[in-house]
Amino acid sequence: MATILASRDGSGRGAAMVTAVALRLAAQRRAVDEVLAPLRLSRDDLVKVQALMREEMERGLGKETNASASVRMLPTYVNHTPDGTEKGDFLALDLGGTNFRVLVVRITEDGITMASEIYVIPVSITQGSGDELFDHIIDCIIDFQTKQNLVTQMLPLGFTFSFPCQQVGLDKALLLTWTKGFSASGCVGQDVVQLLRDAAKRKRGDLHPGCVVALVNDTVGTMMACGYDDPKCEIGLIVGTGTNACYMEEMKNVGTVEGDQGRMCINMEWGEPGYMMWHRQGDG
Known part of the structure; x- marks a missing residue:
């Protein structure tokens, strides 16, 4: 949209400048439309x-x-969405890229509060061995628990794992393939939750290996989070x-x-x- 303003000096220079800009923008729009035209699908295509x-x-x-x-x-193996009555304190892990996030989520009658920290996973670890990757994850969890004064608490843990898995239970999922630049060895075909529990035993950290209660894909986690506010x-x-x-x-x-x-x-x-x-x- 171009707004034409009267020139104060009567020269018409301002109007000419606005018109030139409008024409240039229109030309750019046409160029963009030409590039996008082959990507637009007809109703029959849809x-x-x-x-x-x-x-x-x-x-x-x-x-x-x-x-x-x-x-x-x-x-x-997620059989229903939240109904809004869920309460308690929980640990959550989110692994889906070069950054790994650890959260503590508190759900009360007054609402949801959370604290989180993002940890970088170096390329040398994402492309190293599976033991190195999951040991690093446990180190991050221990660091987070220490900072949040959660060392003595055994909270239920949910793991958002954003890679293709064949789930055989709510807390058991076999990695089908790595994506997003990950290629840690010894993981494909293995139970991701068990790899995490094994790392917890190796590191002797404060994460009890039996407290992992659920593993979900990030897409499922997104649906569940939205479902807490809107059951539909x-x-x-x-x-x-x-x-x-x-x-x-x-x-x-x-x-x-x-x-x-x-x-x-x-x-x-x-x-x-x-x-x-x-x-x-x-x-x-």
Whole structure:
């Protein structure tokens, strides 16, 4: 939008300058539109993407086709969202990149308070051995507990672990693959929670190895955090360094887990399916 102001000296110079700026901005907008034009999808394209995504979701949920599905649809063993009655003090870990965050979260009738600290994980550790990585994590936890005067307290611990895992329980998850520049050896195929507990035993720190009560993906953690304020929230979405989504699914539709009663949060792990789905249609 251009606002034309009357020139005080009657020369029209101000109006000319504003017009020139407006024309330049319009030209820039046209240039941007030309670059973005090939990326804009028509309604027919969107309908096609929707149908392909639904097909892959159903394949991922199916007992027989899960391994070949491009959308992994991983069970999380989270069976319900918060109802607002949760209370207590908790430790939380958040590992999903070069920074590792440790938090203490206190939930009372008056609301939620938290304290946190961010610790850098050097590249030499993210690309070293698994023992070095989890020993470093335990060192950070011990440092945080000391600073927060939590050394003598045994708080339940939740671990947000933002890498693809095959969960076989709420507190047991097998690492499928490293992403985001991590390549620590000896971890893929292993139970991440057990690696943390083993490190706690090695370091003899103040983290009791049995107090890890849950491991979730960051997408699931996002849904649960929002669900505490809004019980109707049943979808989590991450759009950042990577992208992913989760949602609450009826157990009768989940072929990869026994039982058909109730519901379970499904971690879609949809980070790269779009590429694979388009190529299946010969559009690549």
